[in-house]
Amino acid sequence: MIVLTADSASELFNAACQAVLLNGRAVCPRDMVTTEVMGAHLCLTNPRRRLVAIPPARVINPAFAVAEALWILSGSDDPWIFDFNANLRRYADDGVLQGAYGPRIRRWGGGIDQLDAVVRKLSSDRDSRQAVIQIHDPSRDHRGYRDVPCTLGYRFFIRQGRLVMHTSMRSQDLWLGFPYDIFATTLLQELMAGWLGVEVGEYHHHVDSLHLYAENAAAAAECLQHQPEVTEMQPISVAWPHLDAVLTQVLSSGSGLPDGDPWNAFGRVLAGYRAWKAGDRDQARKLAHDTPGPLGTALTAWYDHLTPAALTVGHLS
Numbered sequence: 001m002i003v004l005t006a007d008s009a010s011e012l013f014n015a016a017c018q019a020v021l022l023n024g025r026a027v028c029p030r031d032m033v034t035t036e037v038m039g040a041h042l043c044l045t046n047p048r049r050r051l052v053a054i055p056p057a058r059v060i061n062p063a064f065a066v067a068e069a070l071w072i073l074s075g076s077d078d079p080w081i082f083d084f085n086a087n088l089r090r091y092a093d094d095g096v097l098q099g100a101y102g103p104r105i106r107r108w109g110g111g112i113d114q115l116d117a118v119v120r121k122l123s124s125d126r127d128s129r130q131a132v133i134q135i136h137d138p139s140r141d142h143r144g145y146r147d148v149p150c151t152l153g154y155r156f157f158i159r160q161g162r163l164v165m166h167t168s169m170r171s172q173d174l175w176l177g178f179p180y181d182i183f184a185t186t187l188l189q190e191l192m193a194g195w196l197g198v199e200v201g202e203y204h205h206h207v208d209s210l211h212l213y214a215e216n217a218a219a220a221a222e223c224l225q226h227q228p229e230v231t232e233m234q235p236i237s238v239a240w241p242h243l244d245a246v247l248t249q250v251l252s253s254g255s256g257l258p259d260g261d262p263w264n265a266f267g268r269v270l271a272g273y274r275a276w277k278a279g280d281r282d283q284a285r286k287l288a289h290d291t292p293g294p295l296g297t298a299l300t301a302w303y304d305h306l307t308p309a310a311l312t313v314g315h316l317s
């Protein structure tokens with residue numbers, strides 16, 4: 001069991017890499033060698049410091065981080081997400097990621113919007129311990145699909161005027177999964193805090209199997225030689241009744257959102273990445289340059305890091 005606390009996702013990521021490399025044991029599920037720590041409690045004290053960056057050892061694709069977070073929040077399982085990360089296609093059955101979180105969060109059992117349920121629960125009982133979002137679904141997750149959700153669920157608590165969030169994961173790939181998962185979950189936490197009219201509190205990430213695949217172990221060790229980059233994203237919010245309209249706007253074109261609005265920055269990052277994939281490198285770099293804050297810087301870093309070989313095989317995370 002490891003317990004780590006940090007003020008930024010970058011520092012938490014580096015501390016977790018160190019802990020897994022030092023204490024991990026080899027296991028081989030699905031015939032893939034990993035180094036694993038059983039039981040990890042990772043606490044992020046400032047959830048707006050959600051971007052993992054350990055340049056040059058770990059550079060993430062912020063466009064995929066944004067795209068995946070919005071894809072989940074919008075309740076989607078649409079394959080458009082593969083445009084932002086071609087690797088995900090490998091986990092699809094019938095062209096769809098059967099473990100997609102979005103439909104489970106927004107339409108559990110075909111109808112229950114669990115975001116709405118949490119908003120209502122904590123609005124009516126501020127101290128409640130019942131604000132749960134369930135993701136693991138035994139009626140679907142034992143059917144043999146390739147994609148079984150790694151996240152079991154989320155819990156939310158208002159304590160000392162702040163929204164504290166807990167996530168439980170059965171399985172976490174520290175290298176490929178963690179930077180994107182923590183981006184999405186802490187964005188959900190911040191939006192939920194806004195819906196409830198409270199500040200953002202601590203974020204707790206509980207993982208059963210925290211692992212590094214053998215192919216990423218050397219890169220994880222390399223991270224320990226570099227300083228974690230600490231950045232903080234500007235506060236973001238949207239009124240609960242407007243969530244779906246804003247998501248649709250950002251995901252379609254991003255246009256019409258005011259400059260300086262963090263949703264506008266999300267739209268630019270998505271548009272920039274689409275331009276990059278369409279081969280318009282100048283426009284892609286311009287959009288990254290014009291995106292204020294750490295997201296724009298991270299997107300430029302991602303473009304700089306891409307190699308021609310990586311592009312040809314579509315290996316984009």
Ligand SMILES: O=c1ccn([C@H]2C[C@H](O)[C@@H](COP(=O)(O)O)O2)c(=O)[nH]1
Pocket residue numbers: 029030148149150151171172173174176177178181
């Ligand atoms: O949100 C996710 C989804 C998947 N994974 C990783 C964890 C495992 O390495 C792999 C799924 O494999 P199984 O645990 O299902 O065997 O994907 C994550 O880290 N985060």
